[in-house]
Amino acid sequence: MLIENTMFGEVNKIQKSIDLLKEFEPMALKLHPDGYYLTYSGGKDSDTDLQIAIESGVKFTAHYNITGIDPKECVVHIKETRSRLAEKGILLFLEPPDIFTTGPFKGLKKNMWRLIVHKMMPPTRIIRFCCDALKERGGAGRLCLTGVRWDESTKRKSRKPMEVISRNRRLFNDNENGRMQFENCMQKGKRVINPIINWTTFDVWEYLKDRKCQYCKLYDKGFDRIGCLGCPMGGGKGMEEDFIQYPYVKELYLNAYQNMLEYMWSRGIVTTWRTKYDVLEWQMWASDKEQQNYMDGQIDMFSEEEI
């Protein structure tokens, strides 16, 4: 429900989100004349975030990081959203990937397949180098808006309405002291506001339907989450489901694993994986501990290169 019962009485979640955005708009404008930097993925939470930003009347630009591994239906929705926003005078930028500055692909655009070779391992549930390189880019120096919600996962329960995110730590709070901390730390990391953090999935759908917002058609086909295909965060089962729906993606991953193995062997690196299928099996089903052990060995052996 979009009404929350608190010790101070009923709170309208929509109004609370709008108030938060209005309150911090001066800071967003102080940091950049375009105001907030809204990170957009094409998923339902992003669409909710977008609608809330529009409804609050704050100044912002929206940004989608091109990953190359989102479902085509999602990309279609993003492009349609971009056109609709343009009619309202709001910009949605399709941000191209960064360029490798080191390694075998130096000078070329980053994508999942090259990252796998470059990092000499597949991404896993605990080692998500692709998120860093492909998804969580942009917004440096700006006040960012995200559609992060507590309801999405237990891990996200630690996220707060306002955060300063650096590579290794997260500072936050929504009380007065915390706000001061937030402002004092502005120069140290990425500044983030999560306006719908306390919204449930039910709230999101209630709001989107009430406002007659367009959303990615995959939700009507039974998908409850939309994002990168073959994402390790979905675990082996989630990956399997993606590969059934999009068999070509499994082939792209296998092809990348073959290239990765050949690259490693060409450097004289002995691998426990003998084939591309071994790599996929390990990525999908190895325990977190096994995957962490591999990563620790990687760092010792090669001393980490920049991605």
Ligand code: SF4
């Ligand atoms: S595949 Fe998963 S872990 Fe990798 S960038 Fe996409 S969301 Fe992040």
